[in-house]
Amino acid sequence: MAKPKLAIYWAASCGGCDIAILDIEEKILDVAEFFDLVFWPCAMDFKYADVEAMEDKSITLTLFNGAIRSDENYRIAQLLRKKSVVLCAFGSCASEGCIPGLANLCNLDSILDYAYIKSPSVNNSNKIIPQTKTKVPEGELTIPRLWNTVRTLPQVVDVDYIIPGCPPQSDQIIEVLTTIIDILKNDKPLPEKGTVLGATDKSVCDECTRERDIKKITKFIRPYEIIPDPDLCLLEQGIVCLGPATRSGCGAKCVLAGAPCRGCYGKPQNIRDQGAKMISALASVIDSTDPEEIERIIRTVPDPIGTFYRFSLADSMLRRVQI
């Protein structure tokens, strides 16, 4: 019997997800032994044409990381959807936009303008901005068109499962891959479509062992301002920790190391908009009834969108500030 086929692709992403897959150490050998790795641009040389040549639904599992922000991302997402039985949005970029998704605060023109012209580190006196088509003596060069809006993978194609995290934790990747191998080997039923794999239904607080009590916040503190109490809930110490509104599964590693949760595992099961939910929760525990005092306390949160929507802006209900 032929081995099941595995594809791993990166769209608009940093590459961290691919590294996270490699980070499963010797388990990668089990994966390589069980699957026939047919497509993994980050690790080996494959051509899009190879994939196009495959029969539809011939790839058993595709782990797709990265957001969709170019014609190329979109084309390959559609291609892999067509060729795969199971398509997983792997990591935060694919599932909710992640850092690339923050581009949705601005429009494409202003991003290009800043990245290629206005940025202080750029010396571009001719104001050259990448064009999709460029004529050179050898002929016409094309690069994929960049989109005005960053999309998540589920926003553009039908996705079977989501594996959250920036990046997904390697122990969770092992868990997911082992489970899938077990399912395929023993012909077990697949999980329900839309299931979030490699995570739980609760929030990071569930895995956090810090002591928690009734919360009353009088001031938000940035992590560098204090040495946090090692045993007490960071939120109770005034540090904005997104743990309460973030899906658990990561093992609360950041929080237990003293760094507040930034929310990379995305919204919990019942939540539509992670940032809004966290703001709603925080607003509830601000310890004042005086509107001016409340305003003053709220102002101690720097960069609210970057804080509350760092990973989920593209998937949120917020729309861009700059049209």
Added chain:
Amino acid sequence: MEKVSITIDGKPIEVEEGSYVLQAAEELGIKIPTLCYYEHMTPYAACRICSVEARDGKGWTKIVTACNYPAWDGLQIFTDTPRVITARKVNLEMLMSHCAPAPVLQELADELGVKEPRWGIGTDTCIMCGLCVRICDEVVGAHALTFSSRGIDREVSTPFKLESEDCILCGACARYCPTGHIRMTDTNGRILHSELTLGPNTAISIPFRQAIPNAPRIDPDYCIHMATGGCKLCSKVCPKECINYEDKDEFEELEIGAIIIATGFQDFDPTPMQQFGYGKYPNVLSSIEFEQMNNAASPTDGKILMENGEEPRSIAILHCIGSRDEDHHKYCSRVCCMYALKFAHLVKEKTNAEVYQLYIDMRTFGKGYEEFYQRILTEGVNVIRGKGGEIVPAPPEYSSEGNLLVRCEDTLIGKFREIPVDMVILCTALEARGDAEDIARKFNISTGADGWFIEAHPKLAPVSTTTEGVFLAGVCQGPKDIPDTVAQGTAAAAHSIRLLNMGEVLMDAAYAEIVEEFCSGCRICNGLCPYNAITFDEEKKVSEINSALCKACGTCVAACPTGAIKARHFTDDQIYAQIEGILA
């Protein structure tokens, strides 16, 4: 103790051996006069007025003092033999030679037939009975008094005649001094209006007439026993042995099915309104002080008197002090017009004083109220439409009419007026109690801008609150008069009884619940519930909602960062669907 038989004036009685003859005589109803005897103290035999003749079976007799002569078997006592009378007479004459005829001595002299004491009449007022010294020593335990000097210089005083630091001002010495040698100085017959509330009271008393339970209690601030460890007289006289000095305030936890809040109001303090001179001029009274003075049990016996003890010639009653006033309370206190009219009626009934009512609007809205107003008008009360503006001491030219001058504008004749009066009554506003906010927090109800508790609905649920099972009665909900208070109190009682008798209580189907499998125990919701319905399960590490307490306000639902809290019938999905429906 063995029982022994004695006879007094021929009447036999069995008493304990060694007990004193005076007690046996008392039991037999034979009167023996005393001056220095007090049943709760060791007999002292200083005055010797209780002299009696003791005789044994063999005919041997002698004069002894009954108060400290011990009984022995076969003792015969005679209390009215010529020898006894002579002895008492001589003793009394000797006392009188030292001490001016105090009423108690004069009475005895009349009784014994002492017309002119042979050794003259003294000028002192003390008979050296030692009751004061001994009561301070034995009963009160303050040890503040003593005998000093000897012989004819002997006298009762504090040690070294200095002001005693040990004296607790209990007044027991003055109370038991038979001649009035020791006196507590009183206030010269002046009536301190500000102290009208302080009726005469003992340290053990029933706090007020309607007190529940209607039983006396010890005021530890004034109890001699609490101050010195002595006294305990009340426990000695209480036949049921009810006195318990060890009793302390206790906090009890009660399981109850309904709560009626009837915490009432507090009187507006008119002191800050300096134009009325309350607290500055002695005869400017607040309405409650005037009401207390009118009580038959007041220090004035219900008479309307000024501080100098004289009846006022005229009285002004000023309405709306602190009510209907932008600077204080904007609302109408509702009860003042009617009690002001009642005051006018009382003044007319009890005195010949002129009465002036100074009002903004006469609000006689209740049943029979307008009729009462009309009656007051026929009683010759001067009714002036205009709020009292200022009270100043009256200049000398007004001294024949009054000591104070009330300045006001009479809006009906459009003139400024100055009215001389002797007494002013300020009809002060009813205001919410200072601790109303605390009470509101305790019972999860709310207060309005004026501090009154807010009812569930002003028209349809005027007795209920937003907290199920908590009801309001009386002025704590807003100013109201006695009939309205009684009506609301009765309604609250009816509501409570209905709840108590239900057995099972129907709850609103809309309440919030926590889906345990999604709760991560972040505890963000824990401090939010205005109804204290949320608790944290330390073992399961999840929060829980008591659905019986939940009012479905949704605060926790909005706050729950994992969406584990769901408002039944108002779930996120339902609300999103509604929004989508509207936007479609």
